[in-house]
Amino acid sequence: MKKLPILLFFLICYQFSYSQLSDAARDSINRLNEEGLVHMKQQLGITIPNRPGPSGDPSAPNAANSDESKINTYTLPDPLVLKNGNSVKTSEAWWEKRRPEIVEDFESEIYGRLPENIPNVAWEVVSVKDTTNGSYPVKEKTLKGIVDNSSYPNISVEIELLVVTPANSEKPVPLVLEFGFIRWPFGNIPEPETPPIFRANEPGWKEQVISRNYGYAILVPSSVQADNGAGLRQGIIGLVNKGEHRKPDDWGALRAWAWGASRAIDYFETDEDVDAGRLAIEGLSRYGKAALVAMAFEPRFSLGFIGSSGAGGAKILRRNFGEQVENLASAYAYHWFCGNFIKYGSTLTKEDLPVDAHELVALCAPRPVFISSGSPQVEGQWIDAKGMFLAGAHAGSVYELLGKEDLGTTEFPILGKALTDGDIAWRQHAGGHTTGPNWSTWLAWACRYWGDCKYP
Ligand code: GCU
Numbered sequence: 001m002k003k004l005p006i007l008l009f010f011l012i013c014y015q016f017s018y019s020q021l022s023d024a025a026r027d028s029i030n031r032l033n034e035e036g037l038v039h040m041k042q043q044l045g046i047t048i049p050n051r052p053g054p055s056g057d058p059s060a061p062n063a064a065n066s067d068e069s070k071i072n073t074y075t076l077p078d079p080l081v082l083k084n085g086n087s088v089k090t091s092e093a094w095w096e097k098r099r100p101e102i103v104e105d106f107e108s109e110i111y112g113r114l115p116e117n118i119p120n121v122a123w124e125v126v127s128v129k130d131t132t133n134g135s136y137p138v139k140e141k142t143l144k145g146i147v148d149n150s151s152y153p154n155i156s157v158e159i160e161l162l163v164v165t166p167a168n169s170e171k172p173v174p175l176v177l178e179f180g181f182i183r184w185p186f187g188n189i190p191e192p193e194t195p196p197i198f199r200a201n202e203p204g205w206k207e208q209v210i211s212r213n214y215g216y217a218i219l220v221p222s223s224v225q226a227d228n229g230a231g232l233r234q235g236i237i238g239l240v241n242k243g244e245h246r247k248p249d250d251w252g253a254l255r256a257w258a259w260g261a262s263r264a265i266d267y268f269e270t271d272e273d274v275d276a277g278r279l280a281i282e283g284l285s286r287y288g289k290a291a292l293v294a295m296a297f298e299p300r301f302s303l304g305f306i307g308s309s310g311a312g313g314a315k316i317l318r319r320n321f322g323e324q325v326e327n328l329a330s331a332y333a334y335h336w337f338c339g340n341f342i343k344y345g346s347t348l349t350k351e352d353l354p355v356d357a358h359e360l361v362a363l364c365a366p367r368p369v370f371i372s373s374g375s376p377q378v379e380g381q382w383i384d385a386k387g388m389f390l391a392g393a394h395a396g397s398v399y400e401l402l403g404k405e406d407l408g409t410t411e412f413p414i415l416g417k418a419l420t421d422g423d424i425a426w427r428q429h430a431g432g433h434t435t436g437p438n439w440s441t442w443l444a445w446a447c448r449y450w451g452d453c454k455y456p
Helices: 004-020 023-044 091-111 205-211 229-233 235-240 253-268 286-297 339-345 357-364 385-394 396-401 436-450
Strands: 121-133 136-147 158-166 173-179 215-219 274-284 303-307 369-373 424-428
Touching: 023 229, 023 339, 091 286, 091 339, 091 357, 091 396, 121 158, 121 205, 121 253, 136 205, 136 253, 158 173, 158 205, 158 253, 173 253, 173 286, 173 436, 205 215, 205 436, 215 253, 229 235, 235 253, 253 274, 253 286, 274 286, 274 436, 286 303, 286 357, 286 369, 303 436, 357 369, 357 385, 369 385, 369 436, 385 396, 385 424, 424 436
Parallel strands: 173 215, 173 274, 274 303, 303 369, 369 424
Antiparallel strands: 121 136, 136 158, 158 215
């Protein structure tokens, strides 16, 4: 119980910017979210209302299921069976036939396609500062990625990026890119390290990364694309569509944020402090979903750290536990996905999805991916930890086909046990809705691949 305030703290931080808005601004966003949903449903010819999703409040009468004994039976699509029914037995068949089928399904039905005419991004270093993190000297650069808006000057997009590398490294360093915040939502000040009480007595993640002689960067997703349906005619999605509505298979915010991460890689490839051959992507919650999408679609990320990504991320969508497809297809969250996804919360059901989350993990193969969650007692059950574990487990056949190691078990392990021997890794830490207490485990695992890490 005494950990409840920790969860509340993080929830408050997430919701803070939104709650700072005036009632009128909030009403306007909600109205535009709703209007965008209605417009997309018209395009799709859907005339029935969306089914309501369950509540995230465990005491509500319509609370989401959190009882393992009430899990529905479901059949997952087999990542190694082609649509024509033939089995995939070779890596060539995976790369040439099956993987493209899975990519097509995710693009057309869930996350949307990248448009062909996305304008260029010009990176500009805004400031360079010598400073410290803990006892470590670091070089801190702030950048903006200015998107060419000559095709539609009404919308401008400037991607915010912070890059921090050890000051005394003699060579370029591996780097973890986080989807996150550069400035704290409580005003225009740098985001502080997570306070010690929230991080299991470990140093903050940034200090841990730097102490290994690695670097970190933070990309601000909302500088690429707003985190609401109201913003879909703005941001990079709006710019490409010249301020108009999306088509049903156009990209949603998760894909747009992941696109932003790819543009950050373009910059890293030009930064002599960074080893662009050793890059990881990390994020939590909705940014954990984005991190998995980025990892799946961007081969230049060599490692992933997918924090409490839940539904729309690593959680098996067919499981009736925690957040459901209906919640994601609602006015609150549909903007994360392409318009076609709304069908699965209205005219179709989750069983109709051509793919499920294990296949998103499989798209990362053979690159190592670490799936992270908090404890049910502290974090709650909305994110469905076991559902995320199972996606990792069911992606294993693809990793094995490609000569890599799977999770090593299909049994959900006890809290705190790290499954890090394989190329799909899992750990449920004892804290709340954060990647915080898993950083030391993740770094030890990453070091196995990246090598070259010094121990403080
Ligand atoms: C909500 C939402 C989740 C999301 C989370 C977050 O709880 O239902 O899908 O992951 O917000 O990003 O904070």
